[in-house]
Amino acid sequence: MPETIEKVSIQLKVNGKSHSVSVEPRTLLVELLREHLDLTGTHVGCDTTYCGACTVLMNGAAVKSCTMFAVQADGAEITTVEGLEKDGQLHPIQRAFGDAYGLQCGYCTPGFMLSAMQLLAHNQQPSDHDIRKAIAGNTCRCTGYQNIFKAIQLAAQNMKGAR
Amino acid sequence: MNQPADEKNWVGKALPRKEENRLLRGRGRFSDDVKLRDMLYLRFVRSPYAHARIVSVDISAAEALPGVVCALTGAEVVAQTQPFIEIGPDPFAKIKDYPLAVSKVRYQGEPVAAVVAQSAALADDAAELVQIEYDALDPVIDAEDALLNKSVLHDEAGTNQVWNGVFEYGEVEKAFKEAAHIVSIDRMHFHRFSSTPLENNVVIGCWDPKDERIYYECNNSFPSFAIQFLAAHLQVHIDRIRVETSDIGGSFGIKITSYPQMAICALASKKAGGRPVKWVETRSEHITSSAHGNERTFRDTRIALDKNGVITAITSRHIDDCGAYPRYEPLGCVIWSQVFAGVYRFKNARIDFSQAVTNKCPVGPNRGYSRMQHLWFLERVVDICAHELGIPPDEMRLRNYIRPEEFPYTTPNGCVYDSGNYPKMLQLAKQRIGWDEWKKKQAAARKEGRLVGIGIGTTLDSGTNNFGQSQIVNPGLPYSGNSQGANCKLDIYGEVVVAVGSCPQGQGHETTAAQVVADVLNIHPDLVTVRTGFDTERNVHTGFSGTYASQFAVSGLSAVHGAAQKLKAEMKRLGAFVLQTKENDIEFGTGAQGPELRAKSTSKSINYWGLANLVNANSAALPEELYEVTLNCRYIWRAPFKVPDKQRKYGNLTLTYASQLHIAVVEVERDTFIPRILDYVAVDDCGTVINPPIVEGQVYGATAHGIGAALMENCVYDAVGNMLTSTFSDYTPITAMNMPKVKYDHIETPSPHSYSGAKGMGEGGAAPVHTISAALQDALFAEGVFIDDSFNNADSLFRALVAKEISQVGKLVKVEKR
Ligand code: FES
Ligand code: FES
Numbered sequence: 005m006p007e008t009i010e011k012v013s014i015q016l017k018v019n020g021k022s023h024s025v026s027v028e029p030r031t032l033l034v035e036l037l038r039e040h041l042d043l044t045g046t047h048v049g050c051d052t053t054y055c056g057a058c059t060v061l062m063n064g065a066a067v068k069s070c071t072m073f074a075v076q077a078d079g080a081e082i083t084t085v086e087g088l089e090k091d092g093q094l095h096p097i098q099r100a101f102g103d104a105y106g107l108q109c110g111y112c113t114p115g116f117m118l119s120a121m122q123l124l125a126h127n128q129q130p131s132d133h134d135i136r137k138a139i140a141g142n143t144c145r146c147t148g149y150q151n152i153f154k155a156i157q158l159a160a161q162n163m164k165g166a167r
Numbered sequence: 168m169n170q171p172a173d174e175k176n177w178v179g180k181a182l183p184r185k186e187e188n189r190l191l192r193g194r195g196r197f198s199d200d201v202k203l204r205d206m207l208y209l210r211f212v213r214s215p216y217a218h219a220r221i222v223s224v225d226i227s228a229a230e231a232l233p234g235v236v237c238a239l240t241g242a243e244v245v246a247q248t249q250p251f252i253e254i255g256p257d258p259f260a261k262i263k264d265y266p267l268a269v270s271k272v273r274y275q276g277e278p279v280a281a282v283v284a285q286s287a288a289l290a291d292d293a294a295e296l297v298q299i300e301y302d303a304l305d306p307v308i309d310a311e312d313a314l315l316n317k318s319v320l321h322d323e324a325g326t327n328q329v330w331n332g333v334f335e336y337g338e339v340e341k342a343f344k345e346a347a348h349i350v351s352i353d354r355m356h357f358h359r360f361s362s363t364p365l366e367n368n369v370v371i372g373c374w375d376p377k378d379e380r381i382y383y384e385c386n387n388s389f390p391s392f393a394i395q396f397l398a399a400h401l402q403v404h405i406d407r408i409r410v411e412t413s414d415i416g417g418s419f420g421i422k423i424t425s426y427p428q429m430a431i432c433a434l435a436s437k438k439a440g441g442r443p444v445k446w447v448e449t450r451s452e453h454i455t456s457s458a459h460g461n462e463r464t465f466r467d468t469r470i471a472l473d474k475n476g477v478i479t480a481i482t483s484r485h486i487d488d489c490g491a492y493p494r495y496e497p498l499g500c501v502i503w504s505q506v507f508a509g510v511y512r513f514k515n516a517r518i519d520f521s522q523a524v525t526n527k528c529p530v531g532p533n534r535g536y537s538r539m540q541h542l543w544f545l546e547r548v549v550d551i552c553a554h555e556l557g558i559p560p561d562e563m564r565l566r567n568y569i570r571p572e573e574f575p576y577t578t579p580n581g582c583v584y585d586s587g588n589y590p591k592m593l594q595l596a597k598q599r600i601g602w603d604e605w606k607k608k609q610a611a612a613r614k615e616g617r618l619v620g621i622g623i624g625t626t627l628d629s630g631t632n633n634f635g636q637s638q639i640v641n642p643g644l645p646y647s648g649n650s651q652g653a654n655c656k657l658d659i660y661g662e663v664v665v666a667v668g669s670c671p672q673g674q675g676h677e678t679t680a681a682q683v684v685a686d687v688l689n690i691h692p693d694l695v696t697v698r699t700g701f702d703t704e705r706n707v708h709t710g711f712s713g714t715y716a717s718q719f720a721v722s723g724l725s726a727v728h729g730a731a732q733k734l735k736a737e738m739k740r741l742g743a744f745v746l747q748t749k750e751n752d753i754e755f756g757t758g759a760q761g762p763e764l765r766a767k768s769t770s771k772s773i774n775y776w777g778l779a780n781l782v783n784a785n786s787a788a789l790p791e792e793l794y795e796v797t798l799n800c801r802y803i804w805r806a807p808f809k810v811p812d813k814q815r816k817y818g819n820l821t822l823t824y825a826s827q828l829h830i831a832v833v834e835v836e837r838d839t840f841i842p843r844i845l846d847y848v849a850v851d852d853c854g855t856v857i858n859p860p861i862v863e864g865q866v867y868g869a870t871a872h873g874i875g876a877a878l879m880e881n882c883v884y885d886a887v888g889n890m891l892t893s894t895f896s897d898y899t900p901i902t903a904m905n906m907p908k909v910k911y912d913h914i915e916t917p918s919p920h921s922y923s924g925a926k927g928m929g930e931g932g933a934a935p936v937h938t939i940s941a942a943l944q945d946a947l948f949a950e951g952v953f954i955d956d957s958f959n960n961a962d963s964l965f966r967a968l969v970a971k972e973i974s975q976v977g978k979l980v981k982v983e984k985r
Pocket of ligand 2: 112146
């Protein structure tokens with residue numbers, strides 16, 4: 005272990021806001037978000053890239069922020085759960101999770117919503133199987149997934165109506 | 168006792184959850200989100216051995232690392248604390264359980280030292296510099312082996328047997344003498360698993376040496392229990408410990424036993440001069456060393472049946488494995504007997520129950536705690552007897568179920584089942600799954616050589632327990648009954664504010680409590696602010712406050728209802744004075760000025776602000792006889808329990824009995840032996856439903872835990888005590904890819920034991936574990952295989968079906984026909 009760890013400067017945009025920060029090379033993206041930028045809506049549930057509680061969008065793609073170094077996000081645009089609302093209005097995916105009782109403790113929910121964002125950006129009429137595949141990397145211990153399936157279907161319908 | 172009809176506007180409705188606003192926006196407050204000034208970070212150094220003597224612990228290199236503030240060892244902990252209280256009697260009351268291992272380690276993952284540093288990353292670095300030398304000892308992995316005492320874990324106890332007791336009721340010998348059939352099952356086994364909440368344990372501890380106060384922000388789910396352990400251990404008065412919980416990312420009981428880590432965070436904070444110390448558990452730490460569900464082995468089971476297949480008696484020997492330290496145990500040695508008879512009518516039984524320590528992770532309450540093992544056992548008994556006697560499993564159940572007209576039903580051990588209708592649930596479940604259709608499809612599939620089975624599981628979820636049962640395991644314990652507190656007030660500007668002593672983890676307590684208060688005061692639930700989460704300083708808790716054991720709908724909401732009624736009575740008194748009318752002529756409602764009180768058939772009214780103002784800010788206008796009105800009402804709800812008869816182990820152990828009836832259709836693939844669920848139905852009865860989608864959500868969640876446990880989730884140890892499933896990637900919690908679509912339905916048999924008719928629910932009794940075991944046995948019985956383990960995957964099914972190493976009916980099950 006080196007005596008002093010040299011920090012690296014990076015720039016990134018999170019929820020539309022630019023940040024330049026200096027981080028240790030070993031700092032994970034999720035640590036950057038939670039500890040440096042105080043965006044604690046992104047959670048950590050495991051240490052083997054299994055649970056998806058840490059899911060965020062990086063340049064529109066759902067990524068597990070526990071499995072990326074912060075330095076890998078240099079120059080990227082990140083969306084976290086805090087960035088889903090627009091002008092104080094919940095995103096249709098957020099509304100659908102609430103309306104369909106798609107959450108209980110809510111710890112997994114940000115990750116599920118961001119995985120659903122990626123799915124619905126490319127697929128406006130997802131089948132049951134499409135939905136399951138899209139959230140295969142997200143674990144929920146409370147809901148048994150049934151109402152999450154319903155929430156994503158509902159979000160798809162609502163977003164279609166809005167388009 | 169039942170709620171008046173005019174109080175039912177909101178209870179029973181699908182009200183959206185109040186919790187959603189913050190949780191959907193990423194604005195929840197989970198313990199790891201909390202940062203305190205000058206906060207330090209703690210990491211544990213854990214044992215790689217299951218059983219070893221500690222030769223030396225050297226923390227000097229770790230302490231020398233820049234950024235490290237201090238480190239702690241077991242020796243230091245011993246010097247400053249008392250061992251944790253033991254719940255059980257001698258000889259296990261003598262063992263010394265400290266939050267860091269002292270001279271020995273007893274399970275892989277046991278904490279041996281702790282380091283505290285300026286950042287979490289530095290604490291990680293420092294942990295690697297701690298040097299520990301071990302001298303390995305023989306590990307004991309199996310509970311039956313442990314009882315042979317070849318290698319003893321706790322020298323002070325001198326034995327590995329934590330507890331033993333015989334539960335005997337009725338005329339067992341007579342029943343066997345008169346039996347038409349006797350079925351014997353050599354051995355069955357219920358595996359270890361954990362519901363692994365998605366949020367790991369988190370503790371922030373702060374022990375200010377100047378004013379001798381300890382503050383915790385943490386996600387412990389039964390803080391009133393934890394503080395009793397901590398106060399005695401840390402030698403501080405209990406009122407000097409403040410515990411605050413916020414949003415909790417699931418617990419399922421597993422977060423009840425985090426008090427050892429809470430102790431270490433406090434001691435570390437004290438050593439660091441009172442700076443707050445945060446510990447965030449990693450997932451591997453959680454799986455290897457937080458808590459597992461109880462593992463249980465059932466030996467020498469004998470079942471007496473009459474000529475119609477009605478079970479008349481059961482005898483069996485049960486051996487529970489509690490891991491390295493009892494902690495919450497041996498409470499599980501009696502808690503299973505809440506469902507001693509399951510849903511069945513047999514009157515005669517003798518269960519010899521022992522518990523042993525082994526070199527594995529300590530157990531703790533896990534959704535369905537201690538009852539699911541027994542319910543699984545009973546359901547296996549029923550299915551094995553049915554198959555052996557050639558009685559269809561649905562018919563077998565109908566012949567043995569407690570009948571609807573028998574409620575309230577007293578079981579052989581004195582438990583009083585409040586209400587239920589198991590035949591109706593079975594009928595509904597069969598209808599919802601399309602039983603007759605599936606029977607036809609199953610017959611056709613069998614002709615093609617496919618292994619398809621249909622299984623039924625009937626389950627009880629006993630809620631609101633009588634802590635008097637703890638005296639059955641240790642007559643010296645000072646606990647009995649059950650209580651819960653709530654506070655309901657009109658705040659200075661007339662806001663309705665409710666505080667409860669629960670610490671919910673997604674059960675929607677804020678919403679259901681608001682529904683109850685809204686009905687009492689005849690206002691909209693949006694006007695009710697509910698403060699959940701435990702806080703010792705908010706003073707609404709009782710000795711049993713927390714969120715565990717399927718009870719909020721009964722204990723929590725009864726307390727809320729009581730407090731709201733107290734407030735309503737005070738408001739009436741005050742209103743009668745202001746409006747110059749009789750208390751009986753006061754009406755509650757909402758007018759142009761918000762929620763208000765009206766004098767009947769007049770235009771006079773006063774709103775909540777006016778009432779609150781009179782008490783809080785305009786007190787000179789208040790006559791002296793109304794000085795006792797505070798508009799701040801605390802109510803303690805107490806369950807109507809008696810202390811059970813300790814000698815006979817007899818008495819009512821829980822207040823309500825929700826029930827579940829599940830049916831699964833499962834196929835074992837011929838080539839891969841992978842078991843796949845083809846169809847699944849869950850029918851629930853938790854009495855009167857307070858908020859239907861919340862109940863439905865709890866049923867789905869419990870069902871997912873049970874399906875995961877039955878087919879995917881297993882805490883596996885090798886022969887020397889290495890845990891082989893220590894990450895999520897190995898433990899494989901159930902995902903959306905494995906979770907079948909669940910058909911949900913329910914019936915309501917209102918409980919006469921709660922004011923609203925509701926029953927505690929949420930644990931679901933691990934219904935899918937026995938349902939899937941039943942379906943697998945139905946699929947495989949013709950191949951000579953029966954299901955004798957609660958965990959079944961492709962590997963074990965291959966060993967049973969092809970290698971024929973395990974689960975062979977011919978070898979392990981005997982039938983004596985008279
Ligand atoms: S925390 Fe990132 S996958 Fe679990
Ligand atoms: S809602 Fe609790 S983990 Fe998903």
